[in-house]
Amino acid sequence: MTDATTPTEWVLTISCPDGPGIVSAITGAxxxxxxxxxxxxxxxxxxxxxxxxRLQVVSSATxxxxxxxxTPAFEGFGMTWQLDVVGRRMRTLLLVSKAAHCLVDLLYRERSQGMPIDVVGVVGNHxxxxxxxxxxGKPFHHIPVTKDTKAEAEDQLRALVEELDVELVVLARYMQILSDQLCRDLAGQVINIHHSFLPSFKGAxxxxxxxxxxxxxxxATSHYVTGDLDEGPIIEQDVERVDHSRAVADLVAIGEDVERATLARAVRWHAEHRVLLDGRRTVVFR
Amino acid sequence: MTDATTPTEWVLTISCPDGPGIVSAITGAxxxxxxxxxxxxxxxxxxxxxxxxRLQVVSSATxxxxxxxxTPAFEGFGMTWQLDVVGRRMRTLLLVSKAAHCLVDLLYRERSQGMPIDVVGVVGNHxxxxxxxxxxGKPFHHIPVTKDTKAEAEDQLRALVEELDVELVVLARYMQILSDQLCRDLAGQVINIHHSFLPSFKGAxxxxxxxxxxxxxxxATSHYVTGDLDEGPIIEQDVERVDHSRAVADLVAIGEDVERATLARAVRWHAEHRVLLDGRRTVVFR
Amino acid sequence: MTDATTPTEWVLTISCPDGPGIVSAITGAxxxxxxxxxxxxxxxxxxxxxxxxRLQVVSSATxxxxxxxxTPAFEGFGMTWQLDVVGRRMRTLLLVSKAAHCLVDLLYRERSQGMPIDVVGVVGNHxxxxxxxxxxGKPFHHIPVTKDTKAEAEDQLRALVEELDVELVVLARYMQILSDQLCRDLAGQVINIHHSFLPSFKGAxxxxxxxxxxxxxxxATSHYVTGDLDEGPIIEQDVERVDHSRAVADLVAIGEDVERATLARAVRWHAEHRVLLDGRRTVVFR
Amino acid sequence: MTDATTPTEWVLTISCPDGPGIVSAITGAxxxxxxxxxxxxxxxxxxxxxxxxRLQVVSSATxxxxxxxxTPAFEGFGMTWQLDVVGRRMRTLLLVSKAAHCLVDLLYRERSQGMPIDVVGVVGNHxxxxxxxxxxGKPFHHIPVTKDTKAEAEDQLRALVEELDVELVVLARYMQILSDQLCRDLAGQVINIHHSFLPSFKGAxxxxxxxxxxxxxxxATSHYVTGDLDEGPIIEQDVERVDHSRAVADLVAIGEDVERATLARAVRWHAEHRVLLDGRRTVVFR
Structure with a gap:
């Protein structure tokens, strides 16, 4: 993929139990x-x-x-690590329902703003x-979900994830709840946008x-999805000021702007390997 | 107080059941x-x-x-109303515990920023x-509160409110809960600052x-105090961005800035008769 | 257009020399x-x-x-006034060059967010x-502009404005400067987005x-266009935080989000008759 | 000052020409x-x-x-460096005129919020x-400045800086311009708060x-002071929203909040060695 003779910029992320010598071991190597x-x-x-x-390093190594x-550092300190090429576009599947704002925004940013995702498909339950x-120019997969067909629909989704070699699933205002099993199988790979400042106003x-x-x-709150609905590790949050004169419909419209901006930042940071899991919390190296 | 021959600027606030002709009745008069x-x-x-x-009007009337x-408009439309002189300083009692930031801020704003309050006393349970x-130059009243002396302490507080002709009580990080009875007696006259973005993180x-x-x-959230703790009508809220690197102590320090700014805005708007109660919500004419 | 027997919601905007009795004259009528x-x-x-x-009134009048x-009020106080139906979509022409973010955003908001504009055409110099x-589904008009063809291009633009009965022209990152004459002819009808916090960093x-x-x-700053480039009355401004690590290209990308949000607010407020000119300044009734 | 047997947390800041091996040389040592x-x-x-x-390191070394x-790393890479104990309070002189808000704020933060400054004196030209x-409990030095006594006043200031071993001078709304010579002598040690979003509205x-x-x-903009007035390297900026209804006096009052918050952040970051000079720009490691 990368040629040893041309220098490549790599991004390395690491987590391990804290202690002396970690940075030195990596930077020394x-x-x-x-x-x-x-x-x-x-x-x-x-x-x-x-x-x-998290570090980026220019190297002519393969x-x-x-x-x-x-490896000596990785093993010596019991590190969990990831190594990727800077700017490589992460294979991403977008799940949507009827609201367009997040979908439009992410596709626009992929095409015009250099967000390092490669949207390999869009799934809509509508x-x-x-x-x-x-x-x-994205393939659209209509996978309807009803109470009776939920399991079957998830099988389709799962097949798509495998077939398309999906690395990241974004719930771009997808109004279905994923099963616990699917959440576990895709742990750390599914990002949701919740339309409130969590933990306020959980639920519908x-x-x-x-x-x-x-x-x-x-x-709005963007977070990783876990089985525990609306309780996954938070990646990004933002707010907008409103006043008494705003009806619910106004709040929804104003909220759309916050949602798409918040989700876009979370997706970008994830795709750039800037988000690391720390139990129920995230470390975000912006 | 006001002389009929010099024009005075008045502030009038009104609430009543909605219908045609309200504004015309007032502005016509x-x-x-x-x-x-x-x-x-x-x-x-x-x-x-x-x-x-809410309107301000310059008039040479008494x-x-x-x-x-x-009065014909007031009575014809069943209005609840208040009439005050613009800029009149509202007689205010500040209740504090050990944290100084809100107290320092309000006293500074009274003295140097023209906030229209007249702090007639400070009460501390410490x-x-x-x-x-x-x-x-403010009288300080030390009214300690323990489980056993709570009723007695509230009697002292109540006496002070009456004696000093207090119009507004501000809980400037006062770490005691007022009794339901006192909340009811002072309904719409007590403003609290809660150190979270309510309804997130209610309680301690x-x-x-x-x-x-x-x-x-x-x-931070500034709200009127009701018997239902942390559930009174919200006047103002604000937020500050933090990241993973902040310890609880950092959050507390950063939070202090948001708290004092949020409380100051709520107190100013109340003192300027810009906040009207609308059930569980507030109308804020900024 | 509107039927006298069904009540319609109207929006009325007025400006005139200040004095007693203005509000009463209007609300009384x-x-x-x-x-x-x-x-x-x-x-x-x-x-x-x-x-x-600015007021909105529900009336069954034509x-x-x-x-x-x-009219007695209008004439008695020398009022400049506008009367429109609330929610009527303003006929709008968008001018663009190569940057897509503002165009995508405005068209999305027209279609999905109820922004009261009717985009009757898009003009691109590219x-x-x-x-x-x-x-x-918008007609696109390619009107190239070179030094030599500038006058001719403006004639085409002007013809389009007349032919399409355009009420509002939005420079959605249009990288050409309109002539003084065109600015004067369309005074108060042309909104620009400038990619800085004016008056900082005027120019290129x-x-x-x-x-x-x-x-x-x-x-970013959204303002009415006058002959005095980047000096027209400001409608809306917003900012985004950046730090030392951002290269110029990052600032451009981050700036795009501020630009489109700022322009969208300005266009919406104008289309809702919320922006009134006050000399070099604007009054914005949000 | 620090005892070799108890571990101390140090803060080290470095700048040098970029190249491979810098981090490794430091962290390896x-x-x-x-x-x-x-x-x-x-x-x-x-x-x-x-x-x-910038790094913090816990060490039992002197x-x-x-x-x-x-030293081998310092010399090998031509580093400019500073080494200090984390949390050591920087000896600070505050210069003021008549406006109190920044002074009150900084003194409060020193006493109650753990800002690592030690205010060794306050100088007022009023x-x-x-x-x-x-x-x-701070010594106040009244050093009036007139056209004729300016040089003499600066001599007094300079003497105070030496005598009190001042490391940082904060112009906390000090309405006098320092001479070029003094700016040069104290380069990188004087922080100003300018009451606008520079480079907008430079000057009075x-x-x-x-x-x-x-x-x-x-x-508001907080920046290092250089001979080139209002053009020194920017440390921090912030803004507050206003609208057409605000008079100049309102802007001044609203501005005070932004000024004191902006200045406080700049002073804290400087005192924590988080601000490094990069030509006309600053690197701020927040």
Whole structure:
């Protein structure tokens, strides 16, 4: 994939139990090769006792050579690691229902803003957004979901994920709940946008709840999906100011802007390997 | 207090069941007197069916003359109304515990920023902040509260409110819960600052909860106090961005800035008669 | 267009020299008809001495009947006024070059978010964005502009504006400067988005300037176009936080989000008759 | 000062020409000692070709031992470096005129929020704020400045800086311009708060300018002071939303909140060695 003679920029992410010598072990191995670190961020979480590192390095090594050079560090510190090429587009499947704003936004950013995702397909439980997928040249899969066909629909989804070699699933206002089993199987690979500032207004109709409560800010939360609905690790949140004069429909419209911006940041950071899991929390190296 | 021969700027707030002719009835009565409306805001809440109006008017009338001119409208539409002189400083009692940031901020704004409050006293259930009150020339009342003395302490508080002719009580990080009875007696006159973005993280230790949940924004909520703790009508909310690297102590420090700014806005708007109650919600004419 | 027997919601905007009795004259005339004011905002500018009013009123009158009822007020106070039906979609022409983000955003909001504009055409001085116009079913007019053909191109533009009965022209990242004469002819009808927080970084390459200066926030400004480039009355501004690590290309990408959101708000407010001109400034009744 | 047997947390900042092996040289030297890096941030500026590093390390070494261990790296890469104890309070002199908000805020944060500054004195060219200094137990020096006494006043200031061993001078709304010579002598040690979003509205009366221009956001900028007034490297900026209804006096009051918050962040980051100079720009490791 990458040629040893042309220098490539790699992104390496690591997590392991905290302790002395971690950074030195990694940077020493790279320095010994003469490779140049261009970006580096680290965080030691005193609560979990875990250490997190993300760095970008320019190297003329092949992937195998790099891994070989780093393996003593990986093994010596019991590291969980990922190594990828900077800017490689992550194979992504978008799941939608009827609301278009997040879909339009992500497809636009893929095409025009250099977001490093490669949307390999769009799945809708309704057919409404097929034309938008078509405009961007994306295959659209209509997989309806009813109470009776839910298991079957998930099998189709699962088959698609395998067949298309999907690395990331984005629930872009997909109004179906994934089964616990699917959540577990795709742990850390599914990002959702929830239309409230979690943990406020969990569950259905959050804008109606927000209106009733008379809040002065409405928000959106992008998080990894776990079996525990709306409780997965939070990646990004944002809010917008509203006032008493806004009806529920206004809140929904204003909320759309916050949702798509929040989801877009979460997807970009994930695709750039900037998000690391730290138990129920995330470390985001922006 | 006001002299009929010098024009005074008045602020009038009104709420009543919505219907045609309300604004005309009020503005017609003022126009008939030749008075000039300088500011006006209105809102009809389709949910509650209530209409809200706030206006400022320059008039050479006495208070009695103004009320007389407006009484047909007041009575014809079943209005609840308030009439005050613009800029009159509202007699305010501040309740504190040990945290100084909101106290320092409000006293500073009273003295230097023209916030229209007249702080007639500071009550602390701890003596720690007496020196700050003294610096600003405010009487400090130490009223300790224990489980056994709570009723007695509230009697002292109540006596102080009456004796000092208090119009507004501000819980400036006062770490005691007022009794249901006191809440009812002072309904619409007590403003609290809650150190979270309600309804998230209700109850104790919200910053610890926020840290545990890994939120990316922390917030503060200023609201009227009702018997239902942390559930009173919200006046103002704000947030500040945080990330994974912030410990609970950092969240507390960052939160202080949001708290004092949020509380200051709520107090100012209340003192300027910009906040009207609409059931569980507020109408804020900023 | 509107039927006298079905009540219609109208929006009325007024500006005139400030003085007593203005609001009463208008609301009295409406109350005499039994019409119900549903929204009202006003502002007296002490600097310019002008008074501004925007109100929405539900009435079963025809337009002619309403105007007749209000004419004594209009004439008595020397009012400049506009009367429109709430929600009527304003005939809008979008001018673009190569950057797609504002175009995509406005067309999406017209179709899916109820923004009250009717995009009657898209003009590009480059052909690049024709496919996006086509997807949304909008006629695309390629009008190239060179030094030599500028006058001719403006004639084409002007013809299009007349032929399509255009009420609003939006420069959605249109990288050409309109002639002074065209600016004057379309005064108050042309909205631009400038990719900086004006008055910082006027002129070309604002993101490069912002990078060089090391600013910590980048912004966008939406304003009416006047002959004085980048100096027209400001309608809306917003900013986004950046840091030292952002290259010029990052600032451009981040800026796109601010630009499209800022422009969308300005266009919506204009189309809802919420923006009134006050000399070099605007009054925005949000 | 620090005892070799108790581990101390140090903060090390470095800048040097970019190239391979820098991080490894530093972290390797620390790892060889068994010291644990707890925080680390780096940035390579492709424009200036400079590399910046800030790290915190827990070590039982004395300062001399640490420097000795790092000297080969310092010298090998031509590094400019600083080594300090984390949390050590930086000796700070505050310069003020009549406006109290920044002074009150900084003194409060020093006392109650753990901002790592040690305010060793307050200088006022007016005597107005002496009582606030006194309340916080700070010596107040009244050094009036007139056209004729400016040189003499600066001599007094300079003497104070030396005598009190001042490391940081904060212009907390000090309405005098320092001479070029003094700016040069204290380069990188003087922080100013400018009451606008630079580079907008440079010079005097920025809020009046902002009002006249009708901007929708007002801002503040904290920057290092250089001879080139209002053009020094920017450390932090922030904005607040305003609308047409705000008079100049309102903008000033709203601006005060932005100013004090912006200045406080800049001072904290500087005192924590989070701000590094990169030509006309700053690198801020937040």
């Amino acid at each position: 790279l320095a010994a090769r003469g490779d140049n670190i261009t970006e580096s961020q680290q965080f030691g979480d005193p609560t979990s006792g875990l250490f997190f590192l 992937r195998e050579e790099l891994v070989a050079a780093l 057919p409404d957004l097929a034309d938008i997928a078509a405009f961007y 109709r959050p804008y109606a709840q927000a209106h009733e409560r008379g809040v002065k800010l409405i928000g | 003022l126009a008939a007197r030749g008075d000039n409306i300088t500011e006006s805001q209105q809102f009809g809440d389709p949910t509650s069916g209530l209409f809200f109006l 208070r009695e003359e103004l009320v007389a001119a407006l 003596p720690d902040l007496a020196d700050i009150a003294a610096f600003y 230790r919200p910053y610890a909860q926020a840290h545990e949940r890994g939120v990316k924004l922390i917030g | 409406l109350a005499a008809r039994g019409d119900n004011i549903t929204e009202s905002q006003q502002f007296g500018d002490p600097t310019s001495g002008l008074f501004f009013l 337009r002619e009947e309403l105007v007749a009822a209000l 052909p690049d964005l024709a496919d996006i116009a086509a997807f949304y 390459r604002p993101y490069a300037q912002a990078h060089e200066r090391g600013v910590k926030l980048i912004g | 620390l790892a060889a000692r068994g010291d644990n890096i707890t925080e680390s941030q780096q940035f390579g500026d492709p424009t200036s070709g400079l590399f910046f590093l 300062r001399e031992e640490l420097v000795a261990a790092l 005597p107005d704020l002496a009582d606030i200094a006194a309340f916080y 009366r920025p809020y009046a300018q902002a009002h006249e221009r009708g901007v929708k956001l007002i801002g």
